[in-house]
Amino acid sequence: MTATTPSNAVNAPVASTSVGDLVSQPYRYGFVTDIDTEKIAKGLSEEVVRLISAKKNEPQFLLDFRLRAFRQWQRMTEPDWAAVGYPPIDYQDIVYYAAPKQQEKKASLDEVDPKLLETFDKLGIPLSEQKRLSNVAVDAVFDSVSIATTYKEKLAEHGVIFCSFSEAVEEHPELIERYLGSVVPIADNYFAALNSAVFSDGSFVFIPKGVTCPMDLSTYFRINSGDTGQFERTLIVAEEGASVSYLEGCTAPMFDTNQLHAAVVELVALDDASIKYSTVQNWYAGDENGKGGIYNFVTKRGLCKGPRSHISWTQVETGSSITWKYPSCVLAGADSVGEFYSVALTNNCQQADTGTKMVHVGERTRSTIVSKGISAGRSSNSYRGLVQLGPKARGARNYSQCDSMLIGDQAAANTYPYIRSQQPQSAVEHEASTCRISEDQLFYLQSRGIAFEEAVSMMVSGFCRDVFNQLPLEFAAEADKLLALKLEGSVG
Amino acid sequence: MTESVSASPALLEVIDLRACVADQEILCGVSLTVRAGEIHAVMGRNGSGKSTLSKVIAGHPSYTVTAGSICFNGVDVEEMSPEERSRAGLFLGFQYPVEIPGVSNLEFLRVATNARRQAQGLEELDTFSFEDHLQQRLELVQMDPSFLERSLNEGFSGGEKKRNEILQMALLEPVVAILDETDSGLDIDALRIVAEGVNQLAGSSNATLLITHYQRLLDAITPHYVHVMAHGRILRTGGPELAHELERRGYDWVDEEAGVSSRTSAEVSA
Numbered sequence: 001m002t003a004t005t006p007s008n009a010v011n012a013p014v015a016s017t018s019v020g021d022l023v024s025q026p027y028r029y030g031f032v033t034d035i036d037t038e039k040i041a042k043g044l045s046e047e048v049v050r051l052i053s054a055k056k057n058e059p060q061f062l063l064d065f066r067l068r069a070f071r072q073w074q075r076m077t078e079p080d081w082a083a084v085g086y087p088p089i090d091y092q093d094i095v096y097y098a099a100p101k102q103q104e105k106k107a108s109l110d111e112v113d114p115k116l117l118e119t120f121d122k123l124g125i126p127l128s129e130q131k132r133l134s135n136v137a138v139d140a141v142f143d144s145v146s147i148a149t150t151y152k153e154k155l156a157e158h159g160v161i162f163c164s165f166s167e168a169v170e171e172h173p174e175l176i177e178r179y180l181g182s183v184v185p186i187a188d189n190y191f192a193a194l195n196s197a198v199f200s201d202g203s204f205v206f207i208p209k210g211v212t213c214p215m216d217l218s219t220y221f222r223i224n225s226g227d228t229g230q231f232e233r234t235l236i237v238a239e240e241g242a243s244v245s246y247l248e249g250c251t252a253p254m255f256d257t258n259q260l261h262a263a264v265v266e267l268v269a270l271d272d273a274s275i276k277y278s279t280v281q282n283w284y285a286g287d288e289n290g291k292g293g294i295y296n297f298v299t300k301r302g303l304c305k306g307p308r309s310h311i312s313w314t315q316v317e318t319g320s321s322i323t324w325k326y327p328s329c330v331l332a333g334a335d336s337v338g339e340f341y342s343v344a345l346t347n348n349c350q351q352a353d354t355g356t357k358m359v360h361v362g363e364r365t366r367s368t369i370v371s372k373g374i375s376a377g378r379s380s381n382s383y384r385g386l387v388q389l390g391p392k393a394r395g396a397r398n399y400s401q402c403d404s405m406l407i408g409d410q411a412a413a414n415t416y417p418y419i420r421s422q423q424p425q426s427a428v429e430h431e432a433s434t435c436r437i438s439e440d441q442l443f444y445l446q447s448r449g450i451a452f453e454e455a456v457s458m459m460v461s462g463f464c465r466d467v468f469n470q471l472p473l474e475f476a477a478e479a480d481k482l483l484a485l486k487l488e489g490s491v492g
Numbered sequence: 493m494t495e496s497v498s499a500s501p502a503l504l505e506v507i508d509l510r511a512c513v514a515d516q517e518i519l520c521g522v523s524l525t526v527r528a529g530e531i532h533a534v535m536g537r538n539g540s541g542k543s544t545l546s547k548v549i550a551g552h553p554s555y556t557v558t559a560g561s562i563c564f565n566g567v568d569v570e571e572m573s574p575e576e577r578s579r580a581g582l583f584l585g586f587q588y589p590v591e592i593p594g595v596s597n598l599e600f601l602r603v604a605t606n607a608r609r610q611a612q613g614l615e616e617l618d619t620f621s622f623e624d625h626l627q628q629r630l631e632l633v634q635m636d637p638s639f640l641e642r643s644l645n646e647g648f649s650g651g652e653k654k655r656n657e658i659l660q661m662a663l664l665e666p667v668v669a670i671l672d673e674t675d676s677g678l679d680i681d682a683l684r685i686v687a688e689g690v691n692q693l694a695g696s697s698n699a700t701l702l703i704t705h706y707q708r709l710l711d712a713i714t715p716h717y718v719h720v721m722a723h724g725r726i727l728r729t730g731g732p733e734l735a736h737e738l739e740r741r742g743y744d745w746v747d748e749e750a751g752v753s754s755r756t757s758a759e760v761s762a
Contacts (some may be wrong), residue, residue, distance in 0.1 A: 115696070321526070338496070434592075443574060444589065445592070446574035446578070447550050447575075447577075447578050448582050450575060458600070462594025463594050465594050
């Protein structure tokens with residue numbers, strides 16, 4: 001069945017309950033690390049913003065940035081246009097800074113609290129010299145601070161800077177001042193303004209002119225505290241002719257309260273530079289009745305500043321109670337290319353409103369959008385995308401493909417594509433489809449000896465193949481497994 | 493029944509089977525015994541319950557068995573899932589094989605073959621040895637290897653889908669193969685390829701149950717028994733000549749005679 005725009009599809013009841021049973025599986029990363037944490041008092045005020053900045057010994061420009069953002073945020077209202085529903089968030093009931101207590105400066109990993117290393121071990125992200133991943137450099141962020149970054153020295157030999165945001169502020173303030181807020185201005189949206197005021201840590205990547213980053217870079221975000229919001233900030237700059245592949249992973253413990261996560265990611269690609277940003281998001285999604293889970297309100301945007309630059313977003317979104325996220329590309333440089341490949345899986349009571357914006361400014365800019373939404377349980381999964389072609393974007397092209405898959409009889413899928421063109425000499429193509437895993441398809445695979453759950457996972461990974469093909473090799477298999485795990489259920 | 497054939501072991505025994513879908517009874521007491529080395533044909537009009545019989549035997553979840561039993565290789569299959577039945581050697585060739593986008597045909601064939609091999613206590617085949625294993629069977633159904641790279645049945649023509657079914661049968665080496673209207677929608681050449689495949693795979697230790705509307709498949713594959721189904725039961729059983737008679741006279745006379753004496757036909761089929 002092909003859906004027109006905007007489309008809305010709700011599942012019809014299925015004959016057998018077996019597909020409907022295929023929901024929910026225990027969350028693997030739900031443990032809490034018992035560690036002394038330094039927290040400031042709940043609530044948000046100018047004093048809190050000043051306190052965060054002071055705790056981090058920040059230069060004046062950064063404090064000013066935060067204060068401007070805070071004042072801006074106070075004048076803004078929370079957006080309500082997304083197809084998600086949740087009780088009002090009490091912004092005064094959130095802790096805006098939490099950090100595991102440890103000695104101030106870590107010369108080496110040996111000084112990092114073993115409990116923290118153990119936590120990341122358990123999450124499959126070993127940081128110690130012996131066990132760490134051989135071809136990926138990792139920045140590990142625990143609550144509000146970065147714990148450790150691996151392979152820093154090796155990367156430095158190539159001139160690549162990969163460190164925590166706080167460290168970058170201390171050591172490369174000129175780069176931060178130059179690029180921070182240059183892609184996502186403080187007034188961009190409510191959550192971006194909030195983040196700009198209170199962000200704690202995150203990752204900074206700088207690839208100098210002409211350098212191809214010798215290994216994949218990765219940041220792993222872990223929320224540990226139950227009442228702490230996580231507001232991290234990532235900034236990646238690729239200079240002329242540079243290229244990098246970056247991966248972000250996220251998990252959180254199971255709490256029956258909701259935690260707010262409002263991150264901002266900014267990417268800047270200069271002439272001929274290329275940035276590939278992949279996310280495997282597995283925040284805690286809440287229980288099968290929708291209790292608990294992360295509210296994920298994230299602003300991600302890339303600026304293809306120079307001609308022939310290239311930014312590619314790949315995301316696999318499986319967690320969070322609510323996902324509100326639109327990784328976007330501003331295609332300013334002529335002949336620049338933006339890509340968005342997304343798999344969003346929702347189950348139980350999860351709600352996802354996710355998609356992208358492709359803003360074509362320069363001539364002959366090209367963008368590709370491939371979105372795959374999978375809804376199971378009572379979840380709701382919406383694609384929302386904007387393709388905008390400005391008056392100077394002569395010869396620009398976009399291709400969008402939005403497919404939805406429904407599992408069970410109570411899930412919903414929506415597609416909201418917006419196309420705005422001010423340039424007659426441009427081409428926009430949009431395709432959308434909705435399908436349901438049918439009893440007959442499952443029976444067909446089963447009647448060839450393939451077990452029910454394997455049959456579902458074969459079909460789901462088949463559905464997502466176009467997106468998984470875009471992930472770095474090591475993570476494609478992981479993503480495949482993660483989806484299978486998320487759908488694994490109480491099938492008798 | 494001739495002595496030599498009836499002495500071979502029963503591979504499929506359907507006894508007084510009743511089944512319904514959404515509270516409507518489709519099978520109203522079907523009995524059928526298929527022995528090793530035999531080829532049976534079940535004929536009948538649309539809606540007579542032929543396809544339902546095949547799906548119920550394979551374990552389709554939409555149908556509920558309300559009475560009777562199905563024994564496969566001496567085991568009651570009631571508690572067995574469709575995949576368990578398949579691994580045990582039961583094969584259903586579909587009338588309308590569904591399209592499964594995104595799932596590669598080659599990968600599907602390999603996973604299915606290995607599921608069956610595992611149940612047979614055979615070693616699983618890796619990608620390379622599977623391709624060798626596949627090669628000769630591709631020739632049997634004269635299938636172009638390019639089909640393997642495509643998504644399962646997606647965009648296949650009717651004939652290609654049916655040949656893919658026979659290819660699966662050749663790979664899974666079933667004990668009992670049920671082919672549901674495998675001949676429908678086939679041109680002469682495809683029909684010949686399918687029939688040759690079935691004939692080559694039929695042996696003394698397995699059995700085939702053909703479900704068909706028409707005589708033309710039975711010109712190429714000679715069954716030992718022909719059963720006529722109507723109104724959810726088998727009304728008459730005979731030898732290959734019965735198919736010719738049906739071709740000549742249609743199905744009405746079977747109904748009429750059954751109306752007089754349905755007990756007799758039930759006894760014959762048992």
